[in-house]
Amino acid sequence: MARAIWTGxxxxxxxxxxxxxxxxxxxxxxxxxxxxxxxxxxxxSRRVNERTGREVPSEKIVKGYELAEGEYIVVEPDELDQIxxxxxxxxxxxxxxxxxxxxxxxxxxxxxxAPRGKEYTKVYELLRSALEESDKAGIATxxxxxxxxxxxxxxxKQVLVLQTLxxxxxxxxxxxxxxxxxxxxxxxxxxxxxxxxxxxxxxxxWEPGRYHDTYExxxxxxxxxxxxxxxxxxxxxxxxxxxxTDLMSVLQGSxxxxxxxxxxxxxxxxxxxxxxxxxRKPAAKAAKRSAAHKAPPKTxxxxxxxxxxxxxxxxxxxxxxxxxxxxxxxxxxxxxxKMSHExxxxxxTRAGRRRKKSAA
Numbered sequence: 001m002a003r004a005i006w007t008g009x010x011x012x013x014x015x016x017x018x019x020x021x022x023x024x025x026x027x028x029x030x031x032x033x034x035x036x037x038x039x040x041x042x043x044x045s046r047r048v049n050e051r052t053g054r055e056v057p058s059e060k061i062v063k064g065y066e067l068a069e070g071e072y073i074v075v076e077p078d079e080l081d082q083i084x085x086x087x088x089x090x091x092x093x094x095x096x097x098x099x100x101x102x103x104x105x106x107x108x109x110x111x112x113x114a115p116r117g118k119e120y121t122k123v124y125e126l127l128r129s130a131l132e133e134s135d136k137a138g139i140a141t142x143x144x145x146x147x148x149x150x151x152x153x154x155x156x157k158q159v160l161v162l163q164t165l166x167x168x169x170x171x172x173x174x175x176x177x178x179x180x181x182x183x184x185x186x187x188x189x190x191x192x193x194x195x196x197x198x199x200x201x202x203x204x205x206w207e208p209g210r211y212h213d214t215y216e217x218x219x220x221x222x223x224x225x226x227x228x229x230x231x232x233x234x235x236x237x238x239x240x241x242x243x244x245t246d247l248m249s250v251l252q253g254s255x256x257x258x259x260x261x262x263x264x265x266x267x268x269x270x271x272x273x274x275x276x277x278x279x280r281k282p283a284a285k286a287a288k289r290s291a292a293h294k295a296p297p298k299t300x301x302x303x304x305x306x307x308x309x310x311x312x313x314x315x316x317x318x319x320x321x322x323x324x325x326x327x328x329x330x331x332x333x334x335x336x337x338k339m340s341h342e343x344x345x346x347x348x349t350r351a352g353r354r355r356k357k358s359a360a
Contacts, residue, residue: 006144007116008089010127010153017115017123019091021144021162024110030219088143091151091162096136098334099154105171108164113153124160131155135335139165194251200322201258205340316345324348 004020011017034043047056063080064072115124131138132155140151150165175181225232316324324344328336333347 004114004116005111008091008142010091010093010113010140012093012127012138015123015127017127018117018120019113019124019160020116021111021113024112024161028213028216030216030223084146085143085148086146088148091140091142091153093138093140093153095139096131096134097139099135099137099152100334102137102152102165106165107152108166111162111164113160113162128155128158128160131160135338191247191251194248194255196322196326197320198251198255198258200320201255203321316348 002022004022006021007019009016009018035041036043047058047061048054049056062077063075065075066072115121130136131153136154138153140153141148142151143149150167152163152165154161154163222232319327321341321344324341325336327348328339328344331348331351333344333351336344336347339347
C-alpha cells in the first residue's frame with residue numbers, strides 16, 4: 001500500500017479534515033544510461049570548476065545570483081533555510097470557484113487525498129459530494145518540502161483530488177509569446193459547419209484505457225529488436241500541411257471517413273442544392289411550419305411562445321451534440337463540457353422552461 005507523502009488538515013469554514021496526500025501518477029518512461037560510443041563505459045556528470053577544470057566537492061559549493069556579467073551575490077544554504085516557509089500542516093481553502101473557469105494551462109501535478117482514519121470519512125464524503133454537485137474547486141495554498149503551492153481541490157468518483165496550480169506570473173501570454181495567431185475568427189459558413197460535424201462524428205466518451213504511449217512501446221520494441229539482431233522498422237513520415245484551397249474537400253473527406261463512408265459512396269450536395277436545415281424533422285412538422293408562414297404575423301408574445309415550442313425536448317433531441325453544446329454555451333449552462341448528449345438535452349429543456357415561466 002502506498003505511503004502518504006504529506007499529512008495535514010484541510011480546513012473549509014469552521015470544519016477541518018485530517019488527510020494525507022498520495023502521488024496519483026507514476027512514470028513508465030524507458031530510461032537510458034549514457035555510454036562512450038564503442039565501449040560499455042558509463043558517462044557521469046561531475047561538478048567542475050570551469051576555470052581550473054578541477055572537480056569541486058559539494059560542501060564547497062554555494063549559490064550565486066548574477067547581477068551583471070561576472071558579478072554575483074553569494075547566498076549560503078543556511079540563509080535559504082532561514083527564510084523557507086517551513087512545513088505547513090494546513091490546506092486552508094479560501095475560495096470555491098467554478099471548476100470550468102480554471103484554464104487547463106494552470107494545472108500541474110495531481111495528488112489523491114485520503115482521510116486519515118475511518119472516523120473522518122463522513123466529513124470527507126460530505127466535502128467531496130458538495131464539490132461534485134456544485135462543480136466547484138476549492139482554492140488553497142500549502143507548503144510541502146520547503147515550497148509553497150497554489151492548489152485546487154476537486155471531486156472525482158469516490159475520491160478528492162488535489163492539483164497544484166501554476167502561479168499567475170508563471171503562465172505565459174500566448175499573444176506575446178507565439179509568432180503566429182489568427183487575427184480574427186477563421187472559418188465561416190460551410191467550412192465551420194463541416195468542422196463541427198467532424199468533431200461531432202469523432203466524439204466519444206472519455207475512456208483513458210483506450211489510449212497508450214505508443215512511442216514508449218516502440219522504444220521497448222526497438223531495444224528488443226536490437227537485442228535479438230532484427231531489422232528496425234522505419235517510422236512513417238509526417239503528413240504534409242493542408243492547403244487552404246483544399247480545405248472544403250479535406251473536411252468533407254474526413255467527415256465521410258469518420259462516418260464510415262467511402263469517399264465516393266454518396267453524391268455530395270452542390271451549392272445549388274444545400275442540405276435543408278429541416279432535413280432531420282418529420283414531414284408533418286415541416287408542413288405545419290410551411291402553413292405557419294402563410295398565416296398572419298404573430299404578436300411579439302405569440303412569436304416568443306412559438307420559439308419556445310420549437311426548442312422542446314423532442315426537437316433538441318434531433319440536434320447533434322456539437323449543436324447542443326453551442327446552445328448550452330450561449331445560455332451559460334454550467335458543467336456543459338462534461339455532459340452527454342441526453343444530459344445537454346435535459347439541461348436545455350429545463351432552461352427553456354425557466355425562461356417560459358419568467359416570460360409569463
